[in-house]
Amino acid sequence: MKRRPLxxxxxxxxxxxxxxxxxRTRGAADRFAAExxxxxxxxxxxxxxxxxxxxxxxxQGEPVIxxxxxxxxxxxxxxxxxxxxxxxxxxxxxxxQPAAPAPSPAITExxxxxxxxxxxxxxxxxxxxxxxxxxxxxxxxxxxGDIQASVAVEAGRITSATxxxxxxxxxxxxxxxxxxxxxxxxSPEVDYVSGATESTDAFHDxxxxxxxxxx
Amino acid sequence: MNATGSSIHTITVMGTFxxxxxxxDPSDPKQIAEREAAIERAFGWFDxxxxxxxxxxxxxxxxxxxxxxxVPVPASEILYEAVQFAVAVAEESDGAxxxxxxxxxxxxxxxxxxxxxxxxxxxIAARGVSYRDVRLDPKRRTITLLRxxxxxxxxxxxxxxxxxxxxxxxxxxGFAIDAGGDLFLGGCRLDGxxxxxxxxxxxxxRALIDAVRVSxxxxxxxxxxxxRSGGDAGHHIIDARSxxxxxxxxxxxxxxxxxxxxxxxxxxxxxLGPDEGIRLLERHGVEGLLVPPTLQRHATRGFPSDYxxxxxxxxxxxxxxxDPDGDGGSDRGHQPDxxxxx
Numbered sequence: 001m002k003r004r005p006l007x008x009x010x011x012x013x014x015x016x017x018x019x020x021x022x023x024r025t026r027g028a029a030d031r032f033a034a035e036x037x038x039x040x041x042x043x044x045x046x047x048x049x050x051x052x053x054x055x056x057x058x059x060q061g062e063p064v065i066x067x068x069x070x071x072x073x074x075x076x077x078x079x080x081x082x083x084x085x086x087x088x089x090x091x092x093x094x095x096x097q098p099a100a101p102a103p104s105p106a107i108t109e110x111x112x113x114x115x116x117x118x119x120x121x122x123x124x125x126x127x128x129x130x131x132x133x134x135x136x137x138x139x140x141x142x143x144x145g146d147i148q149a150s151v152a153v154e155a156g157r158i159t160s161a162t163x164x165x166x167x168x169x170x171x172x173x174x175x176x177x178x179x180x181x182x183x184x185x186x187s188p189e190v191d192y193v194s195g196a197t198e199s200t201d202a203f204h205d206x207x208x209x210x211x212x213x214x215x
Numbered sequence: 216m217n218a219t220g221s222s223i224h225t226i227t228v229m230g231t232f233x234x235x236x237x238x239x240d241p242s243d244p245k246q247i248a249e250r251e252a253a254i255e256r257a258f259g260w261f262d263x264x265x266x267x268x269x270x271x272x273x274x275x276x277x278x279x280x281x282x283x284x285x286v287p288v289p290a291s292e293i294l295y296e297a298v299q300f301a302v303a304v305a306e307e308s309d310g311a312x313x314x315x316x317x318x319x320x321x322x323x324x325x326x327x328x329x330x331x332x333x334x335x336x337x338x339i340a341a342r343g344v345s346y347r348d349v350r351l352d353p354k355r356r357t358i359t360l361l362r363x364x365x366x367x368x369x370x371x372x373x374x375x376x377x378x379x380x381x382x383x384x385x386x387x388x389g390f391a392i393d394a395g396g397d398l399f400l401g402g403c404r405l406d407g408x409x410x411x412x413x414x415x416x417x418x419x420x421r422a423l424i425d426a427v428r429v430s431x432x433x434x435x436x437x438x439x440x441x442x443r444s445g446g447d448a449g450h451h452i453i454d455a456r457s458x459x460x461x462x463x464x465x466x467x468x469x470x471x472x473x474x475x476x477x478x479x480x481x482x483x484x485x486x487l488g489p490d491e492g493i494r495l496l497e498r499h500g501v502e503g504l505l506v507p508p509t510l511q512r513h514a515t516r517g518f519p520s521d522y523x524x525x526x527x528x529x530x531x532x533x534x535x536x537x538d539p540d541g542d543g544g545s546d547r548g549h550q551p552d553x554x555x556x557x
Contacts, residue, residue, distance in 0.1 A: 004303045006499050010476040013296035014378045020292035021263070021379075189525055190426055191404065194468055195396045195415025195436040 138210025149206035222250040228261040231395030238389030238405045257380035267293045268372035281365045287357035301371045304479045305346035312483035313455030315344045317365030339363045374478030397435040411524045417465035426524035433474035437481040438466035454486040463488035465508045471501040489513040
């Protein structure tokens, strides 16, 4: 059987795709360079990405809602410390965020941190759902416990999705980490942790449950 | 305390949370703007690759490919490279890893679009298919499915998106990309030291089973604890040779130059089991830690395990964050330039 050098193959794939996609990204970079100086940092680039978990299709002719700013954190890292520090000085456009809660035992309720959300950039062609305006609550479940999401809909579109409550075996700090601080979610000892969490699905379930009430 | 910081953004994509951190000076607005723009571009790759490679999205290029059997279909650069790589990994693992398990995954309950939780049903009757039913024409850049089948590029597409994001951020001295626990760590942290990465314990998600110190490396983990389908039908890694969930290992972590490679080989090694898995990793010159359900460790010879990281804990995170002596907690004797000379 022939053997293939996978390291080289993966590197070649990345270069090929990057070369093919370069025209587009270069355009964005140039546009950004032209606009960056006089403008505020986060607003200078059009959002390329969609951030809200479930995204309804953009209705044609619908008034454009200004994109909610994706959560931006300028996070201080101790200069030589092992531990990533938690939110400090807000950058312009920062969504106010509660300070990282001290680990608390057992069932906890807390003020929801904002979840990054933005209107869809790419229409999801198969999702025809149009949601009624309002704020909806929904539950998601994982083996740690339950997560409640709060989803706000304005003009038929999701304008925010936040974690409203978490009822879990452990403290809520790991849930609180989901929207903005996934980085330090599991361990104070290391910068990052390799290995997936199950919490994402629970959050998405909660958002989907909330949206099922918005039809 | 030193006025140091990083730009960090998180989005939801590919059924998980993706976080990108770019290290830099928080006091220079121009630099901040550059970092923010680069992070946007990096996230753009996640969206592009997901839109192309998702089997949950009927309009994706991958789904469209599945509707054209027996004819060469011209493929985008992203889809062609992803499929070509997935097939190569299938060949390398003698079919234990196989991207044609899409329908098998669907029937096992991995059938929900994560944003809407909508159940998908492709209606494809894929019996006895394998990667040998996928033909690639490197000159014309076409893909031909010889039989009805649905490709599952899950083990490749996320890694590819991480790699493309890393390529986009390559000019920065330090950055980290975390897509649901699959990581790429570029350059160094702000203090000039390499990044420290903990490896999740497969049976206790609040514990770490090992840790490594890395720079310009991907660290990807496949575990039987992730993505269980509805009920208890099993986890998401199928040994394509038997068509059933692989059970010999609880988790596999691979440290490699690209995330695409690390993710795919972690999945392949998981399906192969500890002995064949180690051989596969060593043959390709990447490092790995394979942990069976009984929790013995099987590692490649060069696996950069560094327990000292885990013994570094000095108490609760919150106390350490305050950094009372203002020196940034510097007491470890790092050798920044050794790691971060560029």
